[in-house]
Amino acid sequence: MSDILLQSRPELAPGVRLQSDRLTGEPMLLSPEQVVILNATAHSIVLKCDGSTSIQKLLDSLATEYEASLDVLQGEVLAYLSELHEKKLVIFSP
């Protein structure tokens, strides 16, 4: 999935849950067969996968949050969302 549209709205796939680890406090995504530990940046991205925020808006707010340029962010964030999509953890609404 390389052709993610910036106006699409990512959200957690059905049956996927975000919570913090009881032992370490780290944020993680849980699905029937997976446990994915999230770093701080990944956590910021996943928190915005709410089904109503577009990728464009997600990028804008991350750019502010991390004081980073959109050009740099866009490639990395799209790659990460695409990876979560491949793992069936995130889906995109048009």
Place this chain on the structure above:
Amino acid sequence: MSFRPYALLAEITYRCPLHCPYCSNPTVYPSGTDLSVTEWCRVIDEAADLGVVHVGFSGGEPLLHTNLPDLIRHARQTKLYTNLITSGIGLTEQLATQLQAAGLDSLQISFQSDQANLANEIAGTQAHEKKITAVRVAQEANFALSANVVLHRNNIERLPQIVDFILSLGIKRLELANAQYYGWALLNRAHLLPTREQVTAADDFVTREKERLRDHIEIFYVLPDYFMNRPKACMNGWGQRYLTVNPKGEVLPCPNAASIPNLRFDNVRSQPLTWIWNHSQSFNQFRGEEWMTEPCRSCPERTQDFGGCRCQAALLTGDAANTDPVCDLSPHRTIVDAIFDAVNGYTSQPPSLTARQNPSISMQNY
């Protein structure tokens, strides 16, 4: 070195309306009374304290446990991810509503084949249509749903039809798992083990279809390990990630561990789960690499496959500390090859099938 379990398999009952000849339950059920709801809740709490994040409710048929919604509610309150592994038999709209209210995260329904006649013959009961109804009920309740089909000689050639059937039900995730030869499946191996031709055709089909259907359905395919030349990384290593608690409260490093002779399992009624996980003989017996014999001991692949499956080593070579005989470096690989030759040589009817029985029935026999 400390170990952390991530997943608990809670076998809450051995009772089941189905009689699948490849059931992984033990063929001789342990005695004793089943754990109470209070005891299960304590097991769930202790598992969460150890680091478990997933709990799979299984059996037997977990829907037969009258307090299943209570157990799921408790697991969710403990912040565990809850998965129900079911035949679907007994999933009424009312029960689905209760499970949903309890917070069930996902549900896996088994199918035996795509057609009612073959599926019912394998299940030993009229289950197929009821399973289709259960899928509808689960979909209406909006559960994250997957299907599981165990493959063996009598249904593996129907893989294309099975995949079409699952797609037609609107299911987005499918596990195609070749039977693993333990428990009832071992008893029925001569009847169930596919031929090499069948396995080759199935592998080719799945590799092709997985890619073609990737936007429609996620397919997981579990190879039959007898046909591989290196063993599976069974349980991701003994006592590393998983624990199973059976209906009687015994804690097992893997669901089939009871097939290893002389391995004693501690019970949650006598010991805290934390002690069992960290200190029991059964969990430490094959942890790490100390127990390994050659060729594993000096093999660079031991860090990837952990020597394969202890149960298989015990069942086929008589010693659980041997290299899994599936490995072609094992001096016992000839045992696996001889099993194939016998199966591939069948020209007439294989020996008759032993249908899985429920505890109450088999008690009378033993």
